[in-house]
Amino acid sequence: MDLSNKVAVVTGSGQGLGLAYATELARHGAAVVINDVDRATADAAVATITAAGGRAVAVVAPVGPTETARKLVAAAVEHFGRLDVMVTNAGILRDKxxxxxxxDDFDAVIDVHLRGTFTCVREAVLRFREQGEGGRIIAIGSPAGQRGNFGQTNYAGAKAAVVGMVRTWAMELQRAGITANAVCxxxxxxxxxxxxxxxxxxxQMKQTGELPAVIRREVGMGTPEDVAGLIAFLASDDAAAITGQAFSVGGDRLALWSHPQLTATAFHDGGFSADDVAAQWPIVFADRVESVGEEFPEEVLAK
Structure with missing residues (x-):
């Protein structure tokens, strides 16, 4: 996987998943713009990448405002001459x-996850279109946005919206050779x-360095490094025909999320009154309702 001709921005990449993404992109040759709100954290990430022979610079700023998005794109162009990949990873939690x-709990999460994704992608796309050579949008979603999660109205709402934006961007950007995908x-x-x-x-992982197979395979949860390979693949030329998709990745599992589809349909001439709905519900819909929230193996729930 050769990314030596690519330049990528990874938001929220001072540590955790974002750092794993940036490190993997750099390992395959891409130049990377690191982003974090803390200078020491951002500088440490850059040092880690450059010590391994990679190319990286840092932009210290909170994701959300258009000003930050412009700084990130400008840093890529100033230091490396272009931009090819935008990975919108920055995020915070305010669970209640x-x-x-x-x-404030709601607005803070929406601003970073949703507005931050929008502003950064918009600026990246402006640059991609100016360059005229396509580009890659990789927006980080979450299973919470696909299934919901207790205590995460703000986070689940933002992540669901991210996937909705990706589907829209896939249509809008296709003619320009720009792909847009979500990774959960x-x-x-x-x-x-x-x-x-x-x-x-x-x-257990802190004590032994390992996660049991049921977590890595059935739950699909592992280390940040387990996710990073998919990011590098989606950034590559090999992924030029993949767009509008939502991936699930973690541990030993890689999967695609389905797009919402109609699962049960009824028809009634003249439309549906409340009584008509009540009559059709047990016949057509009652046994087709879907669950909410993540579903885990019994072995995990019992522990």
């Missing part, structure tokens, strides 16, 4: 149940350490 979630990773990070069901397994 609906009735306890404040406006599951990995041991500071963000997943707060999830109670994962806590004993993460503790």
């Amino acid at each position: 149940v609906l009735w306890k979630m404040t406006d 990773p599951v990995a041991v990070t500071a963000m997943t350490e707060t999830v109670p069901i994962f806590a004993p397994y993460i503790e």
Whole structure:
């Protein structure tokens, strides 16, 4: 996988998943713009990449504002001459149940995840179109956006919207040779350490350095490095025909999420009154309702 002719921006790449993505892109030859809100963290990430022979610079700024998006694209062009890949990874959590979630809790998460994805992709696409050589949008989603998750109204809403934007961008950008895909990773990070069901397994990993097979395969959860290979692939020329897709990746599992489809349909001349709906519900729809939330193996739930 040769990315030596590519330049990538990875938001939120000072540590965790973002750093794994940036490191993997650099390992395959890409020049990388690192982004973080903390100068020391960003500089350490750059040092890690350059010490391994890679090329990287840092932009220290919070993702969300258009100004930051412009700084990121400008840094790529100033230091490396172009931009080919935008990976929108930056994120924060403000988890609370609906009735306890404040406006600030909601707005902060939406600003980073949703607005940050929008502003960074918009600026990247402006540059891609100017260059006239296509480009790669890799937007980081989450299983929470696909299935919902308790206590994550803000996060799940933002991540669901990210996938919706990717599907739209895939249509809008196709003629320009720009692909847009979403990646929904599951990995041991500071963000997943707060999830109670994962806590004993993460503790086990800290003690032994390993996760059990049921977690790596059935849950699809592993290390940040387990996710990074997909990012490098989607950034490559080999992925030029792949667009509008949502991937699930983690541990030993790689999968595609389906797009929403109609699962049950009824027809009634003249439309449906409330009584018509009530009559059709048990016949057509009652046994076709779908579950919400992530579904885990019994072995995991019982631990």
